[in-house]
Amino acid sequence: MIALICIVATIFALPNFLPQSARDALADFLPPNTMNLGLDLSGGSYLLLEVETEVAVKDRLESMRGDLRKRMREEGIGFSSFQVGTDTISFRLIDLAQLDAARTAIGDLIGGNFGSAAEFTLQISDSGDAVLTLTEAARAAIASGAVDQSIEIVRRRIDELGTREPTIQRQGANRILVQVPGLSDPERLKALLGKTAKLEFRFIDESMDVTAALQLGPPPGSEVLPSEEMGPDGQPFQFLVQKEVIVAGDRLTGAQQGFDERNRPAVLFSFDTVGARRFGDATRENVNRLFAIVLDGVVITAPRINEPILTGSGQITGSFTVESANDLAILLRAGALPAPITIEESRTVGAELGADSIVAGTNAAIAGFALVVVLMLLVYGLFGIFANIALILNLIIIVGIMTALQSTLTLPGIAGIVLTMGMAVDANVLIFERMREEVAQGRSVISAVDAGYNRAMSAIIDANLTTLLAVLILFQLGSGPVRGFAVTLGIGITVSMFTAIMVTRLFVIYWLWGRKPKALPI
Amino acid sequence: MWLLRFVPKKTKIDFVRVRWIGFIFTAVTILATIGSLAVQGLNLGIDFTGGVLVEVRKEEGSVDIAQMRETVGSLGFGEVAIQSYAGGELCAATADSCVLIRVMPEGGIAGKEQETVTKIREALGAGYAFDRVEAVGPKVSDELFNDGVIATILAVLMIAVYVAFRFEWQFGIAAVVATGHDVFVTLGLFTLLQMDFNLTSVAALLTLAGYSINDTVVVFDRIRENRRKYKKMPLSEVINLSTNETLSRTIMTSLTTAIAIIPIVFLGGPALFGFSVAILFGIVIGTYSSIYVAAAILLYLPPISGMTPDEDAAARAAARP
Numbered sequence: 001m002i003a004l005i006c007i008v009a010t011i012f013a014l015p016n017f018l019p020q021s022a023r024d025a026l027a028d029f030l031p032p033n034t035m036n037l038g039l040d041l042s043g044g045s046y047l048l049l050e051v052e053t054e055v056a057v058k059d060r061l062e063s064m065r066g067d068l069r070k071r072m073r074e075e076g077i078g079f080s081s082f083q084v085g086t087d088t089i090s091f092r093l094i095d096l097a098q099l100d101a102a103r104t105a106i107g108d109l110i111g112g113n114f115g116s117a118a119e120f121t122l123q124i125s126d127s128g129d130a131v132l133t134l135t136e137a138a139r140a141a142i143a144s145g146a147v148d149q150s151i152e153i154v155r156r157r158i159d160e161l162g163t164r165e166p167t168i169q170r171q172g173a174n175r176i177l178v179q180v181p182g183l184s185d186p187e188r189l190k191a192l193l194g195k196t197a198k199l200e201f202r203f204i205d206e207s208m209d210v211t212a213a214l215q216l217g218p219p220p221g222s223e224v225l226p227s228e229e230m231g232p233d234g235q236p237f238q239f240l241v242q243k244e245v246i247v248a249g250d251r252l253t254g255a256q257q258g259f260d261e262r263n264r265p266a267v268l269f270s271f272d273t274v275g276a277r278r279f280g281d282a283t284r285e286n287v288n289r290l291f292a293i294v295l296d297g298v299v300i301t302a303p304r305i306n307e308p309i310l311t312g313s314g315q316i317t318g319s320f321t322v323e324s325a326n327d328l329a330i331l332l333r334a335g336a337l338p339a340p341i342t343i344e345e346s347r348t349v350g351a352e353l354g355a356d357s358i359v360a361g362t363n364a365a366i367a368g369f370a371l372v373v374v375l376m377l378l379v380y381g382l383f384g385i386f387a388n389i390a391l392i393l394n395l396i397i398i399v400g401i402m403t404a405l406q407s408t409l410t411l412p413g414i415a416g417i418v419l420t421m422g423m424a425v426d427a428n429v430l431i432f433e434r435m436r437e438e439v440a441q442g443r444s445v446i447s448a449v450d451a452g453y454n455r456a457m458s459a460i461i462d463a464n465l466t467t468l469l470a471v472l473i474l475f476q477l478g479s480g481p482v483r484g485f486a487v488t489l490g491i492g493i494t495v496s497m498f499t500a501i502m503v504t505r506l507f508v509i510y511w512l513w514g515r516k517p518k519a520l521p522i
Numbered sequence: 523m524w525l526l527r528f529v530p531k532k533t534k535i536d537f538v539r540v541r542w543i544g545f546i547f548t549a550v551t552i553l554a555t556i557g558s559l560a561v562q563g564l565n566l567g568i569d570f571t572g573g574v575l576v577e578v579r580k581e582e583g584s585v586d587i588a589q590m591r592e593t594v595g596s597l598g599f600g601e602v603a604i605q606s607y608a609g610g611e612l613c614a615a616t617a618d619s620c621v622l623i624r625v626m627p628e629g630g631i632a633g634k635e636q637e638t639v640t641k642i643r644e645a646l647g648a649g650y651a652f653d654r655v656e657a658v659g660p661k662v663s664d665e666l667f668n669d670g671v672i673a674t675i676l677a678v679l680m681i682a683v684y685v686a687f688r689f690e691w692q693f694g695i696a697a698v699v700a701t702g703h704d705v706f707v708t709l710g711l712f713t714l715l716q717m718d719f720n721l722t723s724v725a726a727l728l729t730l731a732g733y734s735i736n737d738t739v740v741v742f743d744r745i746r747e748n749r750r751k752y753k754k755m756p757l758s759e760v761i762n763l764s765t766n767e768t769l770s771r772t773i774m775t776s777l778t779t780a781i782a783i784i785p786i787v788f789l790g791g792p793a794l795f796g797f798s799v800a801i802l803f804g805i806v807i808g809t810y811s812s813i814y815v816a817a818a819i820l821l822y823l824p825p826i827s828g829m830t831p832d833e834d835a836a837a838r839a840a841a842r843p
Contacts, residue, residue, distance in 0.1 A: 048662060050661070187643065342659075343659075344659040346639075346655070348656070350653045352653065353612060356612045357793065363785070364785040367785035368781070378526040411791075419801070422782030423779055426779065434771075436770075463735070463740070466681045470681065474677075474728045
């Protein structure tokens with residue numbers, strides 16, 4: 001049993017100590033994996049993103065408001081003072097006689113039939129004040145959906161960068177954890193992730209001058225947006241743009257970096273059939289008008305429609321460099337985020353520092369191991385050798401388990417292994433000291449050995465369990481390197497209870513059996 | 523075979539009698555910790571304050587710190603700390619080639635950490651390797667700080683509950699005081715030496731809480747065993763006997779762990795330096811506290827069931843001002 005565990009662990013641990021060439025040559029039935037190195041050892045970037053889910057909720061409320069207005073206009077229901085709050089839409093009925101008609105119309109709209117829960121609850125007072133409230137469940141569903149969708153978009157954007165094996169996982173309610181090994185300059189990635197990439201094609205409102213709009217306020221249905229280009233005064237140019245969107249970025253089927261006819265970097269794009277038809281219709285009916293390409297609320301370019309664009313493809317020019325055009329193409333291909341993302345935390349370790357840490361950690365571990373082994377040998381002699389063999393087995397099993405579970409080894413994790421070495425032999429110290437004591441009291445060899453193992457047991461278990469308690473809390477608390485420490489220490493201590501007690505006992509029993517000693521060499 | 527022994531075979535140190543030395547020592551260390559915490563506080567790392575930390579290495583030659591201070595200072599981030607540091611092999615090649623830049627959130631960068639990093643990169647230009655770049659926003663740093671405090675308190679309490687469950691409640695109280703003492707005094711090391719206190723430091727404190735209790739458990743285990751054996755013996759003598767009997771293993775277990783961790787202090791590099799120093803210090807303090815804090819506290823708690831109360835000791839304690 002004990003031998004079996006050791007052999008299995010050795011098989012799993014083995015690849016870690018072989019060079020790549022030897023690993024490739026291993027037989028197929030052997031596990032080829034090595035331990036996962038944490039970002040602090042392999043080099044790479046760790047990013048913690050937060051999705052602003054309240055924006056997605058707000059978007060849902062805004063679109064509901066649009067549907068609501070349209071529906072009530074169709075039904076001929078008069079209303080006033082439409083307002084959108086954080087999770088409510090409120091308005092007032094003008095004609096109280098239409099109370100029931102309004103109830104039916106809105107009831108249809110918010111659904112909730114056929115067993116599915118309604119997104120909104122409706123309250124209309126007798127005085128005609130109506131409030132639609134987003135239910136808590138619907139709010140959570142929208143937020144959760146926004147995070148799921150964001151994870152997908154983030155994954156696509158990172159894949160476009162061609163990085164190897166990124167890890168992207170959800171953390172908590174509205175966060176996304178991104179780990180990209182080997183990426184030492186995450187600035188471009190951060191710039192890519194920080195953009196919502198909401199692309200819209202809209203008309204410029206030419207009914208009013210921009211300066212007039214800034215002074216008098218824009219006409220209804222239009223807004224003033226800044227341009228990406230800076231004016232002579234160092235401030236961005238301003239455009240008066242219609243709010244209505246002709247086509248949005250979700251109708252794009254492709255985007256790539258190219259060059260325009262004057263050989264400036266540009267982004268070439270193509271629409272799907274629906275987008276192409278809409279864009280074609282709009283351009284045909286509005287030849288000679290200006291339209292704006294708006295990205296995240298900023299006007300990238302505002303060209304004039306010289307002729308109808310019916311092919312469903314086009315190009316965006318602006319103040320691009322080849323790289324920025326390429327980045328925009330990536331963003332457009334990957335799609336827009338349902339809500340803005342902020343980067344709350346970023347940590348990057350260069351590959352060189354990682355390699356340096358591996359060397360430092362390994363040296364420290366070897367030195368620590370040597371010191372422990374020598375000390376045990378000096379103090380306990382033969383029994384120290386037993387403890388040292390158990391310690392080596394302990395290390396092999398730790399590496400084996402970590403490889404099999406594909407858990408991550410970090411720099412503090414190496415410290416955890418070193419600490420484990422010191423703690424693992426503690427159990428042997430307790431056992432051997434107890435034996436010395438029993439021998440001093442005049443017990444026979446066999447009964448002293450027996451007492452040593454039995455009586456020391458409760459203290460060993462107590463000691464290890466308290467440390468495991470602390471490790472468990474640490475695992476919950478930490479992320480990345482600290483969690484790696486908790487993992488190795490936890491595995492190490494658990495394994496040490498097996499090796500330091502069972503394995504050494506096996507050796508001691510064989511030794512008693514074979515040598516039939518008269519005195520304990522301890 | 524000749525074997526090494528660090529403790530003579532039979533010791534008869536009257537730990538209980540000289541406990542006042544321990545009390546004075548404990549009082550001094552705790553007061554020093556409180557005083558230092560009040561005066562200079564902890565040198566919190568960016569994990570807990572938020573802000574930006576960059577480790578740059580000049581690829582050729584050494585860094586002109588004054589000039590770098592000017593370059594980064596002109597970016598207008600307010601409080602910027604720039605210092606050279608001795609890292610591992612990478613930095614050892616050329617003197618003063620590695621520099622640590624830290625920007626505090628008070629400089630108006632809170633919430634704009636990522637942009638700050640980009641600006642530093644642009645300002646320094648080519649010729650530098652960015653070995654480590656960390657940017658922590660205010661939300662995350664607040665959470666990490668709160669989580670760290672909660673985790674540490676929780677760890678100490680859970681260990682105490684476990685000990686109370688395994689032994690008796692008096693032992694639980696003694697355990698919580700001893701473990702809390704170790705964690706607190708190690709915190710004192712961080713504040714007195716103004717060592718960088720970050721997430722890894724919290725990991726060190728938690729590990730310490732779990733480990734320093736080990737010696738205490740060994741002594742408690744023996745007290746429990748001896749009290750069954752010598753039912754008539756007064757508590758102070760049981761404590762003395764148990765501490766003496768377990769002295770060699772208390773010292774040996776601490777020694778094995780300490781010598782395993784010492785190489786990390788010297789070879790593990792700057793990332794593990796504070797962590798390993800804290801654990802090493804904590805191991806020593808933990809050994810001391812098992813004897814002078816944990817066992818001594820048992821004397822002043824209500825008598826443990828089935829054990830002869832040590833009225834003599836309690837009376838002496840009451841008489842002392």
